[in-house]
Amino acid sequence: MLKIDMHTHIIPKHLPNWTERFGYGNFIDLVHRQDGKADMMQGGKFFRTIDENCWDEKVRMQEYDDFSTQVQVVCTIPVLFSYWAKAKDTLALSEFLNDHIADLVQRYPKHYIGLGTVPMQDPALAVQELERIKKIGLVGIQIGSNINDENLSEQKFFPIFEACERLGLAIMIHPWQMMGFDQMKKYWLPWLVGMPAETSRAACSLIFGGVLERLPNLRVCLSHAGGSFLPTLGRIEHGFNCRPDLVAIDNPTNPREYVGKFWVDCITHDIDLLKYILKLQGSERVCLGTDYPFPLGDLEIGKFIEESDLSLSVIEDIFCNATLAWLNIDKQLFLDELN
């Protein structure tokens, strides 16, 4: 069976020293160590240690082969979005990252599919880079759940979504810059509590702000099975119904109407929650995703699904059909490789 993991992160092995080049800020830098790992530094401050599977395309393919997975959809690591920087600098950084992924995809078209990043803080520049992204062979973009703490419902971002629909580029929403970060320092809570809330914040913003209503052909996928959005849909819908004066101010359509019109990945680490999600979304709107190569990801690449009692056709939808539909890619391209 064709397996495509649509939620994986990659970084070039070597990054320019952006902080030095631009002369300000806390851009991400990589310091490679003797033991083969690298320390991600944020303006000189330690952020996280990463392994070679974060940048080495061959190591990655080998690790995927261990789980019979042929294709990886790659995108950058959210901390590299750099929406906080001067827009022209974020553009330069985005171009660098996008070119890196485009080159990878060109060299391994049967194994890698690419999503880009754009300077969301400057919609005009973002649209300019979207046009270029399309030309260099990427099929969509990954964006943050908020843009410098502004919500995706803000009118200023609409031209970006409009351009994605026009260009046929898919969008993956990834949680980042988590709400409550400074008040939840212990126990990794920004990742365990803040991230699911961020994805719900993004989903609610796209729905209540009317983005999905105005752009019915925009193909959006929410990380981590939609975070807390789908499990709290009853509450969200009830809020919409009981206080339309607060909730339905920009879009009169019930939020439940959009369920199954966007995509989510399957990163639940829990088969019962996945079944709840499948019942809402349908199997054609739930994609195999892992968050590889990070530890909070499903690094056995859907094993909990293979071991479940879900039918083969549902599993095949999750493992490839949903993602192919989200990205509007022909299955045949990969089947040749499989046989």
Next chain:
Amino acid sequence: MLKIDMHTHIIPKHLPNWTERFGYGNFIDLVHRQDGKADMMQGGKFFRTIDENCWDEKVRMQEYDDFSTQVQVVCTIPVLFSYWAKAKDTLALSEFLNDHIADLVQRYPKHYIGLGTVPMQDPALAVQELERIKKIGLVGIQIGSNINDENLSEQKFFPIFEACERLGLAIMIHPWQMMGFDQMKKYWLPWLVGMPAETSRAACSLIFGGVLERLPNLRVCLSHAGGSFLPTLGRIEHGFNCRPDLVAIDNPTNPREYVGKFWVDCITHDIDLLKYILKLQGSERVCLGTDYPFPLGDLEIGKFIEESDLSLSVIEDIFCNATLAWLNIDKQLFLDELN
């Protein structure tokens, strides 16, 4: 069938002018209007309009009778917690609110059960008021999901939990002062996105901070079916397993071990999510709750459960047995009334 709604809010019809009496701050005041409603003011600024069912015990009983519900567990409205104030002033305010509820319970012992509030910001004063709460006939307290943005895992709060266990007082955790509030002004998102996250924050703090481990007889109930906690349990457990250096630093026990040891209410507005919750918690740990009389609540008092295909014994657990166990109250007290 006995029906007890364990999650309802009440306020005295008349409040002292705390802001004037204490000479500072933005305490809650009530301004009664010609139309029978009242405006809740926060230090002179409009906060919310409430109806007479927020304070009138007889109107409340009548509205509950419409849904064949005999008993209401009442507690204050979180905005009245006033943890931000000087502790002695919060104590005075808490005493006033607790006395009001104690009086109500004394007059209608078959229809009202009471939970108090305490000055959480001063654990010694809080414990002092807990002792008094016990004496005046309340059976537990309601507390916020955070205390002035400090988490319930903070060691300073432990004596309060310890006193609750010792006194046999139950605890209800209610979300409030929601993370991300200032960044989510539109679409009621602090209530729809922030509140479920707050409850997960509180649950994670009680578990990872070792409170539930050290106090196995503490009876805790989480609002809104646990918010996003139970639906993201797979992620939370995976985080615990993959990064114990970040998550398991104060308690080595897997968070899943606590499922079914605390209680949650059933406010999901969605029968499928409720079934997911029931599978995890067991019906003896899922209580009928509504958030009455507020619009975001389940103001048909469990009708979606009565209309479901859940078995009568599961429904009876939800409607009364779970709450009686949480509050350690004898069912017989209410059965007399029922017959």
